[in-house]
Amino acid sequence: MGxxxxxxxxxxxxxxxxxxxxxxxxYLSVSFxxxxxxxxxxxxxxxxxxxxxxxxxxxxxxxxxxxxAAGGAILELIxxxxxINLRYALMSLSLSQKLSEKVTIRQRLLIAFANTDEIFAVAxxxxxxxxFPYMLGLQTLPILGWxxxxxxxxxxxxxxxxAVANALSVALYGMFIAVVVPAAKKRxxxxxxxxxxxxxxxxxxxxxxxxxxxxxxSIIICTVAASAAGxxxxxxxxxx
Amino acid sequence: MIYIDILIMALVTYLIxxxxxxxxxxxxxxxxxxSFLYYVPYSxxxxxxxxxxxxATGHLASAAAGVAAAVLLAFRGRGLVxxxxxxxxxxxIVEQFFL
Numbered sequence: 435m436g437x438x439x440x441x442x443x444x445x446x447x448x449x450x451x452x453x454x455x456x457x458x459x460x461y462l463s464v465s466f467x468x469x470x471x472x473x474x475x476x477x478x479x480x481x482x483x484x485x486x487x488x489x490x491x492x493x494x495x496x497x498x499x500x501x502x503a504a505g506g507a508i509l510e511l512i513x514x515x516x517x518i519n520l521r522y523a524l525m526s527l528s529l530s531q532k533l534s535e536k537v538t539i540r541q542r543l544l545i546a547f548a549n550t551d552e553i554f555a556v557a558x559x560x561x562x563x564x565x566f567p568y569m570l571g572l573q574t575l576p577i578l579g580w581x582x583x584x585x586x587x588x589x590x591x592x593x594x595x596x597a598v599a600n601a602l603s604v605a606l607y608g609m610f611i612a613v614v615v616p617a618a619k620k621r622x623x624x625x626x627x628x629x630x631x632x633x634x635x636x637x638x639x640x641x642x643x644x645x646x647x648x649x650x651x652s653i654i655i656c657t658v659a660a661s662a663a664g665x666x667x668x669x670x671x672x673x674x
Numbered sequence: 675m676i677y678i679d680i681l682i683m684a685l686v687t688y689l690i691x692x693x694x695x696x697x698x699x700x701x702x703x704x705x706x707x708x709s710f711l712y713y714v715p716y717s718x719x720x721x722x723x724x725x726x727x728x729x730a731t732g733h734l735a736s737a738a739a740g741v742a743a744a745v746l747l748a749f750r751g752r753g754l755v756x757x758x759x760x761x762x763x764x765x766x767i768v769e770q771f772f773l
Contacts, residue, residue, distance in 0.1 A: 526694035546692035601766035608761035615748035656721035665709035
C-alpha cells in the first residue's frame with residue numbers, strides 16, 4: 435500500500451469511525467433490551483450476543499426471539515425475517531447508488547453485512563460518495579456496541595431505571611429526525627413525501643381494517659407508495 | 675437448535691442486504707427509478723419513526739416532547755448527536771418533572 439493510499443484509508447476510516455460513535459451509543463441502550471428479552475426467552479447470554487453479532491437488526495431480532503421462544507417452524511422464522519427486513523433491500527439498493535465506483539464487488543459483500551437503519555441513515559447524509567474504508571469505519575463501533583449491549587442486557591437484566599430506559603429509547607428516532615428534517619426544510623418534494631409517508635403510516639397503524647399488517651410490512655408499503663408518488667410527481671433532475 | 679435458528683436468521687438478513695448491493699454495480703439510468711431511490715431514505719425513516727416513536731417511552735406526552743425537541747434542533751441545523759441527545763434529555767426532564 436502506497437503512502438497516499440494509506441493516508442486515504444486513515445482519513446476515510448477515521449471519518450466513518452467518528453460518525454459511528456452516536457450510532458454505537460444508541461445501540462448500546464437499545465440492544466440492552468434485546469439482551470433482556472432474549473435471556474428471559476430462554477437464550478443464554480452467549481447465544482444472545484452471538485445473535486446480535488451476526489444479525490445486527492433490531493426489529494428482526496425482536497421478532498425472531500419471539501418466534502423461536504414460541505417454538506415456531508423454521509419457515510415461519512424465515513418469513514418473519516424476510517418481511518420485517520425487506521426494507522433493507524430498498525436501503526441497499528439506494529446505498530448502491532451512493533457508493534464510490536472504486537468499491538469492488540468483494541468490498542460490497544462486506545459492506546452489506548451491517549447496512550442497518552441507522553448506518554444507512556448516516557451514510558446517506560454523508561456529503562461525499564461512499565468509500566470502502568469509510569463504510570468499514572462507520573460500521574465498526576455500532577457492531578461492537580450492538581453486541582456488547584446485548585451481552586450486558588442479558589447479564590444485568592433490568593438494571594436501568596425506567597426513566598433512563600425511556601429517555602434512551604428515543605435516541606435512535608432522534609437520529610432519524612436529524613436526517614429527515616434538514617432535507618425536508620431544503621427541498622419541498624422531500625417535505626411533501628415525509629408528510630405523505632407519516633399519514634400513510636398512521637392510517638395503517640390505527641385504522642382497524644389494516645390490523646393484520648405487521649410493522650415491517652407497513653414500513654415497506656409506506657416507503658414504496660410514498661417514494662413512487664414522489665418520483666411520479668417530482669422527478670429529480672439529471673445530474674451533470 | 676437455537677444455533678441453527680440464529681444462523682438461519684443471519685443468513686436471510688444478510689442475503690436481503692447483500693443482493694441489491696452486489697447486483698446494482700452501475701448507476702441506474704432510468705429517471706423514475708433514480709427519483710424513487712432518491713426519496714426512499716426519507717420515506718423509510720419517516721415510516722419507521724411515525725407513529726412508533728409516540729409509544730417508545732412511558733408516556734405519549736414525553737415522547738411528543740422528545741419529537742418536538744428533535745424536530746426543532748434538526749430544523750436549526752444541529753448535528754446527529756446533538757439532536758439525539760437533546761431529544762433524550764427532553765424526554766427525561768418531562769417524565770421527571772411533569773408526569
